[in-house]
Amino acid sequence: MNSVRPPKYVISVMERLTCHGFEAYMVGGCVRDLIIGRRPFDWDVCTSALPEEVMTLFTRSRPTGLKHGTVTVISQGSTVEVTTFRSDGEYKDHRRPESVLFIGDLKGDLERRDFTINALAMPLSGEILDHFGGRQDIEKKLIRCVGEPEKRFEEDALRMLRAFRFSAVLGFEIEHQTLTAIKIKAHLSGGLAKERVRIELEKTLLSDSPQVISDVIGYGLLRGIVANDMPEADLILLKRLPKNRMLRWAGLCALLLRRGIIDDTEKFLTILRLDSATIQGCTRGCALVSAVSPQDAISWKRLLAANGIETAKCAACAADVLYGRGHMELLRSVLLSGDCCSLKALAVSGDELLKLGFSGTELGKTLSLLLDYVIEHPSNNKKELLLAMVTEIK
Numbered sequence: 001m002n003s004v005r006p007p008k009y010v011i012s013v014m015e016r017l018t019c020h021g022f023e024a025y026m027v028g029g030c031v032r033d034l035i036i037g038r039r040p041f042d043w044d045v046c047t048s049a050l051p052e053e054v055m056t057l058f059t060r061s062r063p064t065g066l067k068h069g070t071v072t073v074i075s076q077g078s079t080v081e082v083t084t085f086r087s088d089g090e091y092k093d094h095r096r097p098e099s100v101l102f103i104g105d106l107k108g109d110l111e112r113r114d115f116t117i118n119a120l121a122m123p124l125s126g127e128i129l130d131h132f133g134g135r136q137d138i139e140k141k142l143i144r145c146v147g148e149p150e151k152r153f154e155e156d157a158l159r160m161l162r163a164f165r166f167s168a169v170l171g172f173e174i175e176h177q178t179l180t181a182i183k184i185k186a187h188l189s190g191g192l193a194k195e196r197v198r199i200e201l202e203k204t205l206l207s208d209s210p211q212v213i214s215d216v217i218g219y220g221l222l223r224g225i226v227a228n229d230m231p232e233a234d235l236i237l238l239k240r241l242p243k244n245r246m247l248r249w250a251g252l253c254a255l256l257l258r259r260g261i262i263d264d265t266e267k268f269l270t271i272l273r274l275d276s277a278t279i280q281g282c283t284r285g286c287a288l289v290s291a292v293s294p295q296d297a298i299s300w301k302r303l304l305a306a307n308g309i310e311t312a313k314c315a316a317c318a319a320d321v322l323y324g325r326g327h328m329e330l331l332r333s334v335l336l337s338g339d340c341c342s343l344k345a346l347a348v349s350g351d352e353l354l355k356l357g358f359s360g361t362e363l364g365k366t367l368s369l370l371l372d373y374v375i376e377h378p379s380n381n382k383k384e385l386l387l388a389m390v391t392e393i394k
Helices: 008-019 029-036 051-057 106-110 134-140 149-155 158-170 176-191 194-205 210-218 232-240 245-258 265-271 276-289 297-307 309-323 327-337 350-355 360-376 383-393
Strands: 024-027 044-047 061-065 070-075 078-084 086-088 100-102 120-122
Touching (some): 008 070, 029 120, 051 070, 149 158, 158 210, 194 245, 210 232, 232 309, 245 276, 276 309, 297 309, 297 327, 350 383
Antiparallel strands (some): 024 044
């Protein structure tokens, strides 16, 4: 353990439960992260108290998942997911159990979990309760299923994608039997909701090891979405990009397009249910650099003027992974320069040209000419100078 400690609002919830005679434990990923030395994003508590008893104890709570025994407790302005010990019923859709049975046994609750590193619990005393070797697997940096791997993946096919996500985020290897089971059960991933697939892919993409996506593809977990395999060496190039979701999606799409893994960026991202802004930026950005990339500041200014900042950033990231470093840095220097790269930043407005008698197509063409001139001569973005130029044109 290290200096990372559970926050007071979590301790408060556990103390109230234990003071009323119930067992309470921090559980899952938060315990794993405490052992590793990472600050947990979420704090989950499991308890012997039934959901109704939890809601009676905590007036500021809401029944976010009563069917599965989960109550969200609001403690000191923060939320804590409190879930009753349970065992899962039959899985028919390879995603969620048809029913759950509330039990009074912590070990029974932990044995339904996906991986040993997530099947850890910690009471208020700080002792780590480990029934399945999770702590040893953390030391060995291994992702291993609790129990029989094939059964775990038959229950919930999303666990296969989670295995690769944890591998990428934590820098762990997937244990051999678990990996073999993924290969056997990969076809089950085809029935997963694409939003859930996208969430796991995105977390992997934004990790320190985005190249793990090549294994996701190679093991067939994106079958029906992409074709062929993807060399890991290519996807290592994604590490040079900022940890920004749109920019890394742009880089990934550029590499997948080059290898023929996908043939249509918009279709690929739409299937994965990405938002329209990301789809548009990545699609346009990849298209702009598919044949040739802008090589100088003026070229990037023109690209900015025609497509906007977000698309330009996507194009620069796509270019960085396709043609080598430097494009994003060049674009960044253009943006920091403050030079005019848009009609909005032009010293002369359309209203001013209207007053000079310009209208319709002529007005639009004149503004475009002025913008192109200023892009090449940034120091001349001055109202008096530009108005003098258009007066001569008129």
